[in-house]
Amino acid sequence: MLLDMILNKYPAQEDSLIEILLEFQDAKSSHFISEAEVKQIASYLQISEAKVCSVISFYTFFRTEQKGQHIIQVCRGVPCHVTADINIVKIIEKELGIKVDETTENKKFTLEYTSCLGLCDKAPVMRIDDKIYTNLTENKIKAILAEYRVYN
Amino acid sequence: MKEMKVISKRFDKVNPLSIQDYINTNGYTFLKKAIKMERISIIEEVEASYLRGRGGAGFPTHIKMMGLAKETSMPKYIICNADEGEPGNFKDRAILEKDPYAVIEGMTIVAYATGATKGYVYIRGEYLEALKIMKHCIQEATENNLLGNNILGEKFNFTLEVRSGAGSYVCGEEFALIESIEGKPGRTRIKPPFPTQKGVFNQPTMISNVETFANIPFIIEIGGKEYHKIGTPSSTGTKLLSLSGNIKNPGVYEVPFGVTIRAVIEELGGGTLNNRKIKMIQLGGSCGPIIPEYMLDMIIDYERFEEFESKTGSGAIIVMDDRSDIFDILMNTVLFFEHESCGKCVPCREGHVQLLKIIDKFVKRTASSKDLDSLESLARVMHQTSLCGLGQSSPTSIISTIRFFRDEYLDRIDHPASN
Numbered sequence: 001m002l003l004d005m006i007l008n009k010y011p012a013q014e015d016s017l018i019e020i021l022l023e024f025q026d027a028k029s030s031h032f033i034s035e036a037e038v039k040q041i042a043s044y045l046q047i048s049e050a051k052v053c054s055v056i057s058f059y060t061f062f063r064t065e066q067k068g069q070h071i072i073q074v075c076r077g078v079p080c081h082v083t084a085d086i087n088i089v090k091i092i093e094k095e096l097g098i099k100v101d102e103t104t105e106n107k108k109f110t111l112e113y114t115s116c117l118g119l120c121d122k123a124p125v126m127r128i129d130d131k132i133y134t135n136l137t138e139n140k141i142k143a144i145l146a147e148y149r150v151y152n
Numbered sequence: 153m154k155e156m157k158v159i160s161k162r163f164d165k166v167n168p169l170s171i172q173d174y175i176n177t178n179g180y181t182f183l184k185k186a187i188k189m190e191r192i193s194i195i196e197e198v199e200a201s202y203l204r205g206r207g208g209a210g211f212p213t214h215i216k217m218m219g220l221a222k223e224t225s226m227p228k229y230i231i232c233n234a235d236e237g238e239p240g241n242f243k244d245r246a247i248l249e250k251d252p253y254a255v256i257e258g259m260t261i262v263a264y265a266t267g268a269t270k271g272y273v274y275i276r277g278e279y280l281e282a283l284k285i286m287k288h289c290i291q292e293a294t295e296n297n298l299l300g301n302n303i304l305g306e307k308f309n310f311t312l313e314v315r316s317g318a319g320s321y322v323c324g325e326e327f328a329l330i331e332s333i334e335g336k337p338g339r340t341r342i343k344p345p346f347p348t349q350k351g352v353f354n355q356p357t358m359i360s361n362v363e364t365f366a367n368i369p370f371i372i373e374i375g376g377k378e379y380h381k382i383g384t385p386s387s388t389g390t391k392l393l394s395l396s397g398n399i400k401n402p403g404v405y406e407v408p409f410g411v412t413i414r415a416v417i418e419e420l421g422g423g424t425l426n427n428r429k430i431k432m433i434q435l436g437g438s439c440g441p442i443i444p445e446y447m448l449d450m451i452i453d454y455e456r457f458e459e460f461e462s463k464t465g466s467g468a469i470i471v472m473d474d475r476s477d478i479f480d481i482l483m484n485t486v487l488f489f490e491h492e493s494c495g496k497c498v499p500c501r502e503g504h505v506q507l508l509k510i511i512d513k514f515v516k517r518t519a520s521s522k523d524l525d526s527l528e529s530l531a532r533v534m535h536q537t538s539l540c541g542l543g544q545s546s547p548t549s550i551i552s553t554i555r556f557f558r559d560e561y562l563d564r565i566d567h568p569a570s571n
């Protein structure tokens with residue numbers, strides 16, 4: 001199983017926890033960590049489940065429920081905010097028919113905000129999964145979304 | 153004005169992944185030099201250079217090095233803070249992606265000088281490329297006997313490991329970062345003891361910024377005295393600046409300390425887009441002050457920045473032209489900190505919620521002069537009583553705009569929304 005495989009790569013010490021969670025969540029196709037998996041990780045590291053849960057809830061990267069197949073994150077750092085002549089979130093909301101923090105009915109997209117992605121010199125910026133899109137314009141956003149809707 | 157490329161000299165000139173490229177461009181020459189020096193003289197060179205930390209606060213680096221060197225409890229650790237979560241900062245990403253071996257060499261020299269045997273590079277989880285590059289480079293360095301056991305044939309062991317953040321801004325704070333490396337939620341600890349006394353796994357630890365470490369090989373190259381001649385007496389050397397916002401040529405630029413903000417914006421950044429008027433700039437990122445156009449002749453220097461009582465020294469300059477609205481920016485900034493607060497102390501946890509309520513009144517033009525007083529005193533209390541730098545510096549944008557843009561606050565009070 002995937003989790004067993006990943007666990008075996010790490011020493012059974014508490015300081016492996018975040019690395020394990022990151023690698024596992026990334027590798028798992030539904031990109032979230034279930035209760036059963038929390039149990040298994042806790043028992044491998046010999047720490048309490050509460051400890052694992054406190055880490056999962058502290059760090060924004062970790063998810064405990066299934067999100068859309070693609071996660072769209074729009075940067076709302078000040079540099080992106082002041083360079084955007086368009087309201088990026090509004091455009092995406094309109095295109096997909098969802099609001100921020102919602103998932104489309106077909107479970108294809110989840111829309112979220114993110115803090116600065118460190119690409120402020122190419123603002124405005126958004127991220128879809130691991131891919132970054134810079135210097136956004138209204139047409140560019142629509143074209144990118146169209147590509148995901150048709151091909152991915 | 154031209155850039156002074158010392159830390160950025162290899163940017164876009166070498167293949168950052170190639171250790172051979174690095175070595176061919178003088179890389180590792182200064183580790184080789186340092187390893188033949190007395191450990192204490194390395195620290196003295198850094199002292200003579202008066203290098204100050206590039207993570208924001210500008211603390212003298214040699215004091216931390218000496219602090220670590222004099223500890224006897226083994227093992228001792230070194231951490232490179234590559235969390236760079238402050239909105240508007242991207243200079244550490246540039247170093248990590250374009251000259252990663254310089255950071256590794258700098259850390260190795262510091263490890264040698266202080267007796268540390270293990271190091272971590274803590275990179276924010278959003279920096280996927282930098283994470284990949286750093287892991288690769290550490291492996292290459294290890295295979296070339298530049299990390300690991302008996303480095304360069306000397307009795308000197310030092311290993312490096314990359315750790316990834318997981319989307320928490322407060323983990324850039326040194327003790328929050330240490331907790332995170334230990335696999336815990338990133339909540340700060342009460343100081344003292346300081347990290348050099350009891351840091352990661354309760355062992356002596358020195359934690360410094362990416363750019364700080366990248367300066368070390370250069371100090372060994374030219375010597376502390378020569379280094380001290382660059383910049384200003386209180387702020388020596390060069391600074392990488394992250395220039396963003398309403399500007400023609402945003403990007404990372406390296407300048408000696410002492411140049412004016414205006415020169416950077418106009419001569420390196422090419423001025424604003426469409427030559428619009430600058431309304432304000434934010435210095436350092438979201439935790440920094442918002443200052444008006446007429447202050448752009450201020451020089452870049454830690455001493456000047458200290459006036460704002462905030463961690464302004466990371467080198468972000470966010471330019472905002474005359475279309476920007478102060479209250480819109482404040483709302484954005486405070487929302488960010490409210491979201492990132494770790495919740496450990498009351499002034500920060502509760503303070504942000506209250507700040508948002510009052511700022512919203514200014515946005516909606518329903519604020520009274522009493523609200524302005526409350527805003528100001530709340531911001532002061534948070535600044536003075538919060539447990540860590542997040543709550544202490546988050547109100548800086550408010551305190552600075554009340555000082556420099558008071559008219560705009562009063563205008564909103566005097567001209568309420570009509571309904």
Ligand SMILES: Cc1cc2nc3c(=O)[nH]c(=O)nc-3n(C[C@H](O)[C@H](O)[C@H](O)COP(=O)(O)O)c2cc1C
Nearest residue numbers: 205206207235236237324325326360361364541542
């Ligand atoms: C909320 C918060 C976030 C911080 N984020 C960073 C960061 O991303 N990178 C950094 O180098 N320092 C950051 N710092 C400063 C560190 O606590 C620490 O002072 C710094 O890493 C020391 O390195 P230096 O002496 O080389 O500047 C942050 C501080 C606070 C309070």
Ligand code: SF4
Nearest residue numbers: 494496497500540543
């Ligand atoms: S100031 Fe904020 S982030 Fe820092 S310890 Fe207090 S609650 Fe946590």
Ligand code: FES
Nearest residue numbers: 075077080116117
């Ligand atoms: S503010 Fe959007 S990438 Fe920095």
